[in-house]
Amino acid sequence: MTIQRQYSLPNCTLTIEGLGDVISLSPTEPRPPVSVLINAECRLAGQEQPLSGGREFLDSLVKAVSQYVQGLLSGLHGNRLVHEENPLVQLHAINSTTHRLSVRSPGSGDSQTSRDIDLNTVQLFDLMEAIDQLLADTQTLPDLTLNLRPLSRREIAKAEPIAKRVVPAAIGVSSLAAAAVLLSLLPVPKVNPPKDLYPVRSTATATPGTSPSPGTSPTTEASPTTSPTTSPASPSPTTAASPNVKQLEANLTTAPEITDSEELDKLGQQLRQQIEGSWKSGTALSQDLIYRVGVSQNGDILGYKPVNSAALQNVQKTPLLSLLSRQGDRPTTDPLAQFKVSFTKAGRVEVTPWRQATTSPVSGVTEITSAAELEEILPKLQAQINDNWPGTPTVNDELIFKVRVHADGTVVDYSPENDAAARAVEDTPFAKLGKPIADNGTNPETSPTEPVALFKVVFKPPSGATEISPWRGWPN
Numbered sequence: 001m002t003i004q005r006q007y008s009l010p011n012c013t014l015t016i017e018g019l020g021d022v023i024s025l026s027p028t029e030p031r032p033p034v035s036v037l038i039n040a041e042c043r044l045a046g047q048e049q050p051l052s053g054g055r056e057f058l059d060s061l062v063k064a065v066s067q068y069v070q071g072l073l074s075g076l077h078g079n080r081l082v083h084e085e086n087p088l089v090q091l092h093a094i095n096s097t098t099h100r101l102s103v104r105s106p107g108s109g110d111s112q113t114s115r116d117i118d119l120n121t122v123q124l125f126d127l128m129e130a131i132d133q134l135l136a137d138t139q140t141l142p143d144l145t146l147n148l149r150p151l152s153r154r155e156i157a158k159a160e161p162i163a164k165r166v167v168p169a170a171i172g173v174s175s176l177a178a179a180a181v182l183l184s185l186l187p188v189p190k191v192n193p194p195k196d197l198y199p200v201r202s203t204a205t206a207t208p209g210t211s212p213s214p215g216t217s218p219t220t221e222a223s224p225t226t227s228p229t230t231s232p233a234s235p236s237p238t239t240a241a242s243p244n245v246k247q248l249e250a251n252l253t254t255a256p257e258i259t260d261s262e263e264l265d266k267l268g269q270q271l272r273q274q275i276e277g278s279w280k281s282g283t284a285l286s287q288d289l290i291y292r293v294g295v296s297q298n299g300d301i302l303g304y305k306p307v308n309s310a311a312l313q314n315v316q317k318t319p320l321l322s323l324l325s326r327q328g329d330r331p332t333t334d335p336l337a338q339f340k341v342s343f344t345k346a347g348r349v350e351v352t353p354w355r356q357a358t359t360s361p362v363s364g365v366t367e368i369t370s371a372a373e374l375e376e377i378l379p380k381l382q383a384q385i386n387d388n389w390p391g392t393p394t395v396n397d398e399l400i401f402k403v404r405v406h407a408d409g410t411v412v413d414y415s416p417e418n419d420a421a422a423r424a425v426e427d428t429p430f431a432k433l434g435k436p437i438a439d440n441g442t443n444p445e446t447s448p449t450e451p452v453a454l455f456k457v458v459f460k461p462p463s464g465a466t467e468i469s470p471w472r473g474w475p476n
Contacts, residue, residue, distance in 0.1 A: 003034050004379055005140050007133040008469040009126035010309065011045040014133075016058075016140055031372045034140045042130075044123060048463050051103055051115070053088075058144070060088035061103075062131050066146050068092075068099070069128050099124050122309050243304070243321065244329040251303035251332050252294045258337040263297070264353050267337040270299045272351045275341065278319035279349065289314055289343040292354060294336035300325035302332050307340070318343055368407065368453040374470050377453050380409025385457070385466055388429035393464030399424055401457045402471055403434070412452055421459075428459065 003020040006013055017039045020032035040058040043050040051057075068091035090102045097120055104114040119127070135146060258264060271293065289311040294303025301324050306312040315321060320341075338354035368374065381403070397420035404412040411434035416422040425431060454471040 002038065003032060003375065005034065005137070005375060006378070006469060006474075007130040007137075008467065008474075009129050011123040011126040012130045013043045013467055013469075014127075014130040015041040015043070016134065017041075018141065031139045031375070033138075033142060035142070037141060042127070043465070043467070044117060044119070044127070045460075047117060048465065051117075053103075053106070056088055056106060057103070058141075062135070062144065062146055063087070064089040064091050065124075065128055065131055069124070094118060097121050243324050245304075247329055247331065248302075248304045248324070251336065252292060252305060252338060255294065255303065255332050256335040258297070258335045259355075264337050267295050267297070267299065268339055268351050268353065271295050271301075271339055271341070272349060274299070274301075274323055275319055275349050275351075278322060279343070283317050283343075283347075285314065285317065285343060285345050286310070288345060289318060291318075291320060291341045293320070293339050293341045295339065296325075296332075296334045296336060300327060302327055302334065303336055303338070366451040368451050369472070371474055373407065374453055374474070377405055377407060377409055378455070378468055378470075381405050381411070381455060381457075382466065382468055384409055384411065384433055385429045385468075388432050389464065393459075395424070395459050395461040395464045396420075397424075397461060399428065399459040401428075401430060403430070403455045403457050404452045405455060406450060406452060414457075417456075 002017065004015060004017045006015050008014075016034065016037065018034040019036040019038065020034055037055050037058060039052060039054065040061075041050045041052040042061065051061075064087060072093075088104055088106065092100055092102075094100050099119045099121070101117045101119055102114055103117075134140060135144065258267070287310045288308075290307040291311055292303075292305045292307055293301060296302050301320070304320060304324060306315065340350075340352045340354050342348075342350040342352075344350060368377070398418070399421040400417040401421055402415045402417055404414070406412060411430065413435045414430045414433075415436070416425055421428075425436070430436075456469050456471045458467040459465070460467065
């Protein structure tokens with residue numbers, strides 16, 4: 001059977017279409033392995049036409065991008081690491097922030113053509129992350145491997161710091177680690193955060209740029225157990241400058257989660273007060289910075305992860321690093337309350353319980369979360385969208401929707417997720433396919449008993465190219 005799998009990042013979507021092997025399906029692994037590649041498609045932000053090809057194209061793309069990024073991080077010129085003569089895919093630097101991806105057509109002779117695409121650093125590392133996800137997926141093309149060798153000391157630029165010389169020997173370099181080294185990433189399109197659930201009370205307003213006086217708090221019931229300026233768990237500037245990022249992210253997924261609404265409300269107020277007491281609200285931001293933050297029952301921040309690229313680039317402009325607890329560098333079994341924290345361009349701090357922020361307003365029934373089922377539903381949804389475009393698609397702005405879909409691909413209802421989508425909804429297929437969700441988050445015409453899958457659908461300008469992915473990401 002034919003199976004399609006996607007590896008989606010904000011600036012890149014890598015789609016693998018191949019033949020599944022049902023016979024070798026393991027009882028412990030519900031996803032059938034894809035053993036034979038039919039087509040590989042790489043869609044890059046800002047490009048109307050995707051890059052596509054067969055196994056030769058995919059092998060060359062994986063090798064070229066991985067070796068180029070290895071050279072970029074090690075301080076070597078990327079071309080010194082490529083040993084294949086006249087490869088199908090090549091990468092070379094235009095300048096410090098621009099990288100040219102060249103793809104030639106298969107074959108030889110005068111009929112060959114070449115396509116050049118200039119990538120910024122964000123796009124490059126999103127492409128690298130998509131390739132990493134493919135290589136890490138043992139159920140997709142298990143014979144696809146990358147043989148990178150560690151660099152000898154004399155090959156590595158002496159002037160480069162040690163953080164830039166760590167080269168994984170198996171599956172490339174993750175974009176998070178790369179972006180942590182290269183903090184000069186460019187901003188990505190703005191992400192509109194949900195409405196803040198914790199408005200500042202008139203009795204709890206803190207003067208921007210100032211810290212609360214020791215021993216006092218704006219509200220008695222919301223005051224932290226310990227003040228951020230006096231807590232013994234608060235990190236020193238040296239510790240905060242180099243936190244164990246991977247452990248902080250791991251704590252968000254491994255620690256037990258606090259779900260009690262009253263406790264979430266209390267800890268959310270405490271977290272807001274900690275941040276506002278340390279943040280200069282006049283800090284200039286080009287776009288909102290969004291983070292996922294885990295807080296223990298005593299108010300310590302033990303988990304932390306940037307959600308968008310701008311948040312990764314500009315973390316030094318926020319007080320989060322100085323507020324991280326040193327205990328966050330170690331695995332924790334303490335229950336954590338998780339919040340979505342946004343630093344807005346308007347100078348506000350917005351704190352929302354994570355599950356409430358990431359749960360779609362069109363939820364309320366049993367949700368389909370199996371990777372195998374999501375993979376079956378996605379092409380059905382794509383086909384319905386393609387069949388119901390009213391005329392020739394023309395899109396002026398990026399349109400983002402949350403869509404609830406039955407197992408057969410039928411659209412139940414949808415919710416525009418940005419202003420452009422709300423304005424242009426009548427010009428999209430959803431005007432015919434489903435019902436808009438009501439303001440109260442329910443739809444009386446939708447049965448609450450049948451399971452549904454939740455997808456993110458993005459229409460890209462100018463041609464309305466469609467990007468579809470599970471709203472909560474692909475399950476591991």
